[in-house]
Amino acid sequence: MRTVAVVGASLAGLSAARSLRKQGYDGRLVIIGDEPHRPYDRPPLSKDFLTGAVAEADLALEADGEDLAAEWLLGTRATGFDRTERRIRLADGTAVRADGFVIATGAAARTLPARAGGANMAGIHTLRTLDDARALRADLARGGRLVVIGGGFIGAEVASTAYALGLDVTVVVVAPTPLAGPLGETMGGVVSSLHADHGVRLLCGVGVKGFSGGERSGTGVPTAEGRGRVEAVLLEDGRRLPADVVVVGVGAQPHVEWLESSGIELENGVKCGADGRTGLAGVVAVGDCANWYDPAAGMHRRVEHWTGAKERPAVAVATLLSGGAGQPGPVRPPYFWSDQYGVRIQFTGHAAAADSVTVEEGAADDRSFLAVYRRAGAPVAVLGMDQPRLFTRWRKQLAAAGA
Amino acid sequence: MKIPVCRLADLPRGEAYRLEIDPPVSVFHTDDGEVFAIDDTCTHQDASLADGWLEGCEVECPLHASKFDLRTGAVDTSPAKRPVRTHQVLVEDGMIYVELSLAAPNLPPCVGARLAQGSA
Ligand SMILES: Cc1cc2nc3c(=O)[nH]c(=O)nc-3n(C[C@H](O)[C@H](O)[C@H](O)COP(=O)(O)OP(=O)(O)OC[C@H]3O[C@@H](n4cnc5c(N)ncnc54)[C@H](O)[C@@H]3O)c2cc1C
Ligand code: FES
Numbered sequence: 001m002r003t004v005a006v007v008g009a010s011l012a013g014l015s016a017a018r019s020l021r022k023q024g025y026d027g028r029l030v031i032i033g034d035e036p037h038r039p040y041d042r043p044p045l046s047k048d049f050l051t052g053a054v055a056e057a058d059l060a061l062e063a064d065g066e067d068l069a070a071e072w073l074l075g076t077r078a079t080g081f082d083r084t085e086r087r088i089r090l091a092d093g094t095a096v097r098a099d100g101f102v103i104a105t106g107a108a109a110r111t112l113p114a115r116a117g118g119a120n121m122a123g124i125h126t127l128r129t130l131d132d133a134r135a136l137r138a139d140l141a142r143g144g145r146l147v148v149i150g151g152g153f154i155g156a157e158v159a160s161t162a163y164a165l166g167l168d169v170t171v172v173v174v175a176p177t178p179l180a181g182p183l184g185e186t187m188g189g190v191v192s193s194l195h196a197d198h199g200v201r202l203l204c205g206v207g208v209k210g211f212s213g214g215e216r217s218g219t220g221v222p223t224a225e226g227r228g229r230v231e232a233v234l235l236e237d238g239r240r241l242p243a244d245v246v247v248v249g250v251g252a253q254p255h256v257e258w259l260e261s262s263g264i265e266l267e268n269g270v271k272c273g274a275d276g277r278t279g280l281a282g283v284v285a286v287g288d289c290a291n292w293y294d295p296a297a298g299m300h301r302r303v304e305h306w307t308g309a310k311e312r313p314a315v316a317v318a319t320l321l322s323g324g325a326g327q328p329g330p331v332r333p334p335y336f337w338s339d340q341y342g343v344r345i346q347f348t349g350h351a352a353a354a355d356s357v358t359v360e361e362g363a364a365d366d367r368s369f370l371a372v373y374r375r376a377g378a379p380v381a382v383l384g385m386d387q388p389r390l391f392t393r394w395r396k397q398l399a400a401a402g403a
Numbered sequence: 404m405k406i407p408v409c410r411l412a413d414l415p416r417g418e419a420y421r422l423e424i425d426p427p428v429s430v431f432h433t434d435d436g437e438v439f440a441i442d443d444t445c446t447h448q449d450a451s452l453a454d455g456w457l458e459g460c461e462v463e464c465p466l467h468a469s470k471f472d473l474r475t476g477a478v479d480t481s482p483a484k485r486p487v488r489t490h491q492v493l494v495e496d497g498m499i500y501v502e503l504s505l506a507a508p509n510l511p512p513c514v515g516a517r518l519a520q521g522s523a
Binding site for chain 1 (some may be wrong): 448450451453454455456463465466467468481482484512513
């Protein structure tokens, strides 16, 4: 293999590039990313970066002086993949030809349907990129009322950070219980009760109809760019929530539209084997855009967590370099963390597989406990709130049981 | 400065003891019976390495899994980029002591910022 192209210059792409060099690949390495920035870390964007406790320089993922001997094509979007020519088309009309490809284009923040309006209103944000976080940080600094739409981890973290900055915060969630997807009903309820502990309003079971503000009425306060600002969030039940800043945190969708009609199978992202391979020889996919086969569960899963984006590329790169001959090594069960209201939340495994969940240590009411999810008596997932030591031990145990 | 930690007999192999000084220091007793002391706070973010996973002469951070070599403080996997500070350990009459390093600690940016605020 003489040229490998990595598409996506974030955590998964950088981890793949590192793995290539670590596993002895010494050919040409091209890394394509549509953001202008060197790879940076996203998790702090909803946490310490918004408060200013960590600066942009602290977000860099590369170590000082790290040199992967790669050609970086930054600020360049990949627009297509030609399977016969084995090349990636770029938005500027050029193309990169390669023998091996790593697809690591991640995911994009989901937005509300267009009928909700607000597209031209200032003050409405999504949060995925550094540029998003810069804009949100500037808006939060104005203070006032924040409405967060969506009760997932990113929405909850923004609410917690904004609360710490002194804003008046309301979280609106269409589901009856936030976080029920990743954590199950019971524990989703326990974790999201952190909002109420801090006087952040949580409105569940109600959808958002749209926004009022400058866009439609023309009465909104004009901004520097001449756009009107958002003034309120309108709920399906007729309520109107006054808002100075709005964050739409309704999940992410894989960034794979550029691969349509490439011959690579797309199904909730790039469909991959247990080792990251796609249906095309010499093409693997990693990170948030990849829907990997999980042999233990007998199904494909797309995992949108930092640790998977960091650890799985080593397996995918081994597949690529061996021409698919290698045996996929075991991958650890999914793991993620979240920091909210000064509480450290850690989770590993799959809650959906469980038929019971029990608190084994501490108490849910104290927001310091360890809960174990089981299926037919065997642990399948573990949740810790402010229990890093115990959690670490359980995580190892779960990983060992699954290997 | 030489600080008494605990009795060697009270720190089983494979376990860590956190010394609550500022910044905190952790003492690890490896499965091979060696004792090491390093700064307790991960250089990446605010996590206690005493809560991490000890394997051989390495500890894995409980939060984002960077690994630190207890002998040198060197970090071997991202996201942490800087080594942790190491301290000298003395065992005298069954008692563990730590001789604090005079080097500047490599605290993570979020903790560094807080300390700077506190002292300002
Ligand atoms: C605000 C925030 C907080 C988070 N907090 C946590 C947390 O606490 N814990 C946790 O476990 N996870 C967290 N995550 C999730 C974690 O950051 C992601 O799982 C991780 O970033 C995935 O890495 P990736 O490289 O697969 O994708 P991404 O980081 O999304 O990177 C993909 C890159 O590819 C680029 N790209 C997309 N399409 C193209 C194209 N056509 N051409 C060229 N480039 C392209 C994108 O611009 C982007 O730079 C958080 C995410 C966000 C946004
Ligand atoms: S806090 Fe230790 S690796 Fe992040």
